[in-house]
Amino acid sequence: MSSFRPLLSSPHSMMVAATTIQILIAFQVLSAPAASAQTREVTPFAVPSASPDRYMRAAAEFARQLDPTVEISYWGSETGALSRSRIEGGAVKCVLRVSAKISDALTPLNRFLSGRIDPRTQALFALSHEVGHCKLRNAFLKRVDGRAADASVLPSLAQEAAADAYGILSIERNLGEGVPIRHAVIVSRILAAAVFRDTAHATGRYVSEALRLCPYNRNDADAVQCAIATAYFTVGRISTDEQGALLALDSAPELVYELGMHRVAQTVKLYDDIAHFNAQFSGRDLSRFAFKEVSHHGDTRYIIAESRAQGDATHSLADYYGFRTGELITDDRRKLTAMRIDGDAELDWLLTLGAVILAEDGESLRKGAALR
């Protein structure tokens, strides 16, 4: 997880490879009547997607057991995995976008997992880890007191540790404790952090200690409880590391957990309820991109995105987040790769991800201003 993607997760830093073969339908372009120039699509607009291998298919099945409403789609060119939580009415939906091949989904962790657990179990871990992110966010959004909070108040390392704990317990419950998943994940995280300097996922040490807080694994609720405990434990452990001897190093995990809970309670922002949260909240994932509306007809908007580092980022963003993309001829006869955003719900989703869109009329669309 990198700093500009605070709400999403992936098992490693993401490489954006926009090597897409773009098929232009030249005939349509050439035969267009010049007089009635208007923006139009010259390729089908679709979400970039690939077919999952058998391991990822098995893992998707497993993810649906853990969360029957989970929505899963497969990257065309990205590697890794991400999860997001989308609010629909009062419900929170878990949306996963992952690599189609297990060899890509867990890179570079799989280098250390291989030989410890088989590819199928690796795939189960990749997806149950992502579902774990969703379950943690869900627990914050649907607090027992009816209010809502954003789990990204937790440091990313705590979120990652929580997702690992949930993944481990879910696999142990389904495959039995004979599967060495716990040991494999902890050791692999420690090795990957050291070899690849992957500090964002250096969860091994925290997970190893925090699992002592999780004596029960009877059902999904126990695994969720363990994820939450692991998150608070990690916050507590980070506090003791950063601020000296608040607690002795060999303190009971329960004390570290309580310290973490106390820390989070001091900083968390509470919303009245989930509707209030949804109306107000926007993340920062997409805030570093410049979005521009190039055309707007009725409910359909065509949008392009640029980043300072990558230039045109439209296709890679669509691939990453699952927006429809294709080729467009604009009314001033430019040919562009654009994202197509249909309707208020999809626009709201883009804005929730932190996008600020310069509209055709010169106004900026942003969360909280555009739709309400």
Ligand SMILES: [Zn+2]
């Ligand atoms: Zn993660």
